[in-house]
Amino acid sequence: MASSHSQSLVNLLALDGGGIRGVSELLILHEIMSRIQHDLALPDLPRPCDYFHLIGGTSTGGLIALMVGRLRMNTKEALEQYNAIAGRIFSKKNRKLKIQDGAFKASTLEAEMKRMVAARSTGNDSLRMLDEVVTADTGRSMVCAVTASNMEHPRRFRSYKVRENLEINCAIWEAARATTAAPTFFKRISIAEPGQIAEDFLDAGIKCNNPAEEVMEEARLVFNDNQPVGCILSIGTGHPGTVGLTKPDAFQKVLPLELITALKQIATSCEETANRLTRRFLERPDIYFRFSVTHGAGLVSLEEWKRMGEIKGHTEAYLRDPLVSKSIDSIVKKLCAHGSARGLSEDGSVTLGQICGRVISSLSLRQVKSIQEPAFLVPFERDPNFIGRSTIMQDIDKRIKTQRRVALCGIGGIGKSQIAIEYCYVWKERNPSGHVLWVHASTPDRFDQAYKYIARKLCLPGFDDPKVDTIDMLVNWLCKEENGPWLFALDNADDIDMFFKPPRFVDSLPRGSNGIIIITTRDKRVGERLIGGEEVIMINQFSPEDAEHLFRSKTLRSDNSTTNTIQYLLKELGFIPLAITQAAAFIKENSITVAEYIKELVKDDFHLQEYLFEDLPDFRRDSASVNSVVRTWKLSFDRITIQNPQAADLLSLIAVIDRQAIPQSLLQKYLERSIDLIKALGTLKAFSLIAVERGGSIFEVHRLVHLSTQKWLALEGTLEEWQKRAFVLMVDNFPSGIHETRKLCEVLLPHTLAVLRYRYLFEGDDMALQRAALLQNVARYNANQGRYDVARPRYEEVFQVRVKLLGKEHPNTLTSMNNLVLASQGKYEEAEQIHRQTLGLREKVSGKEHPDTLTSMNNLASVLASQGKYEEAEQMHRQTLELREKVLGKEHPSTLRSLFHLANALKRLEKLPAAEALFRLELERCGIVYGPEHPETIGSLRNLASLLEEQGQIAEADTIRRRVASLLDSDSESGG
Template identity: 40%
Template sequence: MSRASSPARPAARAPVFMVPFNRDPNFLGRSTTLDAIDERFKTQPAVALAGLGGIGKTQIAIEYAYLYRDRHSDAQVFWVYASDPVRFEESYHHIARRMAFPGWDEPDADSLQLVYDGLSSDEVGKWLFILDNADDESLFHGRRTGASSAPSTKTYARYIPKSQQSSVLITTRDRRVGERLSGRQRPIDVSVMTPAESIELLRSKMVEEDWDEDDAMKLVAELNHLPLAITQAAAFISENCLTVAEYLETLFAGDEDAKELLSEHLEDPRREIDTENSVMRTWKLSFDQISKNAPRAADILSIVAVLDYHSVPVYLLRKEKETETGFRTALGALQAFSLLTATRGKDAVCKTHRLVAMAGQRWLEARGTLNHWQGEAVKLLAAAFPGPGKQKYAEWPLYEAMVPHTTLALGYEFEDADVQLEAARLMVAVSLYHMSRGRYEKALDYCHRSLEIRQSLLPADDVMTIDSIQTLGEALLHCGELNQAAAMLRRAVAGREKTLGAEHPDTMESCSDLTITLLELDDLDAAEVTALRALNGRKGVLGEDDPDTLVSLNIHCMVLHRKGKLEEAGAQYAETLRRREEMIGEEHPDTIITRNNYSRYLYDTGDLEGARTMLDRVLAGEAKVLGSEGYDIQVSLSTSALLQAARGDIAGADQQLRKVLKIREKLLGGTHPSTIFTLQMLADLHSSSSPDVAQRSHRMICEREKKNGGQKASALLRAGLLFD
């Protein structure tokens, strides 16, 4: 490889310009990137352009080649197809022939060595060497990141020529390859077009009479300002005589329609003849490359494709016992291909675009593994989402971050029994969390589905089946389906007694929930029996200070309160509140529930000032922890209105009740018993001070009760009490 032996180009030879594409007369934007290339070449001989497939790297390289020729009329410009060994060596052979390097036409000529030696001579003069689609690390460096992959026989990086007057421009999907080929210099990241550039590109490809500015803005935004996607959309619109609005309608119709649109092949004279010129097929090449060289990265990509692509918590993607280095290397491979971004820190998330996620799904479909990865997503989420008795208030933000992913994953269909059972386990866990946040209807749906799955696949007395019965009972209770709730919870008590034993903590949980249901049904004597059974059972098995024991203590307070045993109830409320504040904190939702009930007790016993002070803390805590429209805050606001009325502030009470009425009409509807109960409170408030208001309220009550069959609001709601 001696440079001294390399022959110089004859002086009379015209400069070689080997760019296989015509210049695009409508090349738009990218001036910042072109300027950056010029600036980099002032200090480094090799510059890499890195970015997502279809982002426009090759188009920029073509434009730069023509600009380079315009500026340097005596310079040589060479183009090398760097996507695979065959194309790479063919390109070198053509260069050796065009440059007439001695020996190029000999049967055993080594074109790689000839071009390296020939162009590395300073006597050749100034030249630009473009390596297009240099994506495969193993092609250039003889190794792959995947442990099972065999090294390639040649390391092509050693044949990239260099001289004092040389400039090498590299385009690559893999930022790491670009960095290595440019001498460890950071690549220029080619990002999506600006909105203005995207609109200009779309307009240049369309007939003016079909143009609509608003629809165009929507389209380029939906296509993430990706040049290939925009060009592909414009071609489809033109070829099929559509308007932009009609194309948008199909794109928004559903993911399957969008996948079909974005899989349409586009003939483009400025891309390689054998290159897939559609968004889906272009990215398939990236996915295949990653699968070959970085199998763990491909696994992460597969999971992200079937989860909610907007924001996937990084901790969900980590395998148990996986090393930090191995995980970060795999994640780095995907970021190097610009397929996703990852934030840092405790709450780190991965994000990708809808188009990438859809392309990933299409890729998995083609490989026959889509349903497998959907099942893996369910298993992953089921393992990460704590089930009954394990959810903690402090971890609510973690659970909330998983909710979009559980919603998506639980919408998939599976034939495999093991995956169905994992889905049922996840449904129970998610429904419990939804109930803690007041999303009772969502919880109820998951509970029904979970029980259906487990009853079809497991024995009736299986612990998992009974768990689903128990959780469904809780959901029915929260939704006001009290008779059904009682039936389910009695089944849960009986099933757990038989399977687990009469004193098992899970049996006591079922007794506790049955107590609440009996209170709602106004069966106070039966409620007292089950309340004491749960309380004494938990004290004996779990101890006085266990959180579940305090749940039963709080429920027993409510029973005493409802039965009129006020002195005993007051002492027990005070004790329960003190212990909860000490053990789980003053702002924990369970503590706030006890504080609400205690404030209601104080109101019922005539201590208006004490009730007011305590209720102010309740309202502040509920707004902070549960939001401004939850069930708990509706109850507390109603009690607040009673307090204001008792102190003569009719206007303030009216304002509070109307706030509650607005929330209930919005969330429950106008004929729901809880909504009608609020109307009744308004009527009672104005019965003496504003008879006309009271009369109107009564008329509305009568009309709405006719529609709902005269159902009453729940007993605990009427009493202003909350349960946990």
């Protein structure tokens, strides 16, 4: 695609979000198109899609982009459709009684969009975004939205194909719903390709309500960095002024104060983006054009469709301003010439690659330079209600004077990231020429993604070259003195192995005297090591005063609860920010008072308090504050039970296994369908009830969440049922415990031990035998790890259960007897007695030549040798060898072991020539069975060398040892 218009001047159109005020954008665009019609003497009103190569928008702007871009309307048609839609979706009739999931019915917007699409496509209301019919070089359209799971990076729904970062080819009406799904106005929408996992989408206004920079970046994907730019037209919906819901009707009175604040932030961010671009193109006003009504329109509420007449009046007055009219004439002139501009690459033109920086005036394209503006890449809005923590902020200020790294440490939910975010904004105010960078460091993937995003935003040379190491490139760039000052925030650096074991992400952090790093981590050890052993800053709970301030800022404006009532609640919540925020969210979402919320908390206080005192002895001295947090999580659990029962089931299962290092593979065994597991984990993560550990496939649960869930299950009478389910899961998945399964055993052991503790489950014979089988596998794993002191009592328990339920002669009981001896390290007389008993029973039950009987013979012979009874041991080993050769064959691994044991017994009896003959025979057979480089073969070589040396055959012994050394070196070099 890029080659077909590699020399043409491309024109870009970006449309802001702004609710009903979007009509102002259409009126401005209509004026531009009307002047083009006049100047070119066109018979019909021209369409924007014929003059702009790429049209992008967010929210309302996204809706307009779909109309004039994907549906190829002219501005008159778009105004008619916009007026009709606005009147229906923002009418009082379309308001919902409850504002949960949006104040307006999204179904009305869906119906209106389907109607409009059907009218433009011969009745097909499900027409897709991808336009495979139109082949024109102009009129590409895209709209922005964000996913509920990751609101940091906007996603783009396109009417065209691109090479990378492909998005869902959804229906046009779905794209319209996604880009307009502003929280509190319309509920989110779930979208998926056929057969793929669905994602929930929201309006991207909170991230890019002015999408001009998104459109510029998108143009680079569509075309290329060398593509000359004709013009960039950015249209807003009015300067913020007094933004938000100005008409105090009943609906608006119940909206939370923070929504109004968010709306104000969104509007303000539009102008911040516009001002940033104006500065960037200060010396090239012929490229960037920004139009947004300066007075009046911004005072109209986002949903006041009845005041569209006022917006029209304000917009027309704005367009009559001589300076505005002159600027419109300038862009009209450029657009009128767009046809003749094809193929031009004139001096003074600017490329898409260059508009990432500040474009300066020049007469030669080669002299145009891209100068990076200071980057501010914190993916979160500043919290206008940030309070307290002044001592911590001052402590950070003090420390960065003498050290380049500062670590904020504390439990999850204590507010570490919020402090880091606020400090980033404060530092930027003090250092306007400095870069502020943000890296989410919870996983290697997110760490790497953040570095790539920063490099792209800084337009570092080669940032889009897959062969370039982005991390090294960014680190080297930051280390250069001329690229400072900078502040680098490393958030959620919790995985100590990720940073200090290969590939050692600690080495990927920037160094130098021109910047500072602020780290947030739950693990104090990580913080200390990342800052070179300096003292970390521990983040603790709020003071009562600050906690009340936070709570009041997060709840409804109309809540008149007294300080005493609120302080009672805050004390119950332990003054922990996360608990306070969760409680405030529940109160606000359900429109209840603080007193009603407290009543819910203490409804079953007696039971919860009783269980907490029994199971949480560490918290006896501060049970009140802890209990309140548990109750807060209980309300979240109840909410999850309604929203996603499978997520509640998964949390119930997790509550009865170990709370740490929970492998996703184990959870997948319970919820067999991947989509169910993904959704359940997503819900639990969204409620902060589970945390992702290393690599993204290992999870953990906070101790209080773990214990509180157990309490809820007990109170509901389902605890025993979930314990049984967990036990069956471990029986089915814990391996045999042999050496080859040790890694899986290590992962599952903590969870298996947890279910083995539920002894009251195993009163029935069947459950008791299942428990014995599981316990035997655990004991075998312990024994193979050399933990005989741990293995022996477990083997004894298995043996006793099997003797009682199966009888002494049952094969499983005999296996238990054999295992019991293996764990009897040093107790040879006891071991001999058990082995003789086992051998006798094996011969009786299975016969003298059964492989299990031969194993018992071998074990008895070995324990005889361990006691120095070499003659008897030799006789039994010889008998075992003969029978194994007969039953199993001469080259069976068990036969080879018998050959070794017999040779070793002869050596101890000083029958050295006979022992040498058998060692040589063993070596020959090992070479055939295992190969010359196998550990068993190398072991045979060593045994032979030792015997030869003992007989004085030094030369041959040395030759064999050199051969062993050579084999080991070769194995080491090959990575074995």
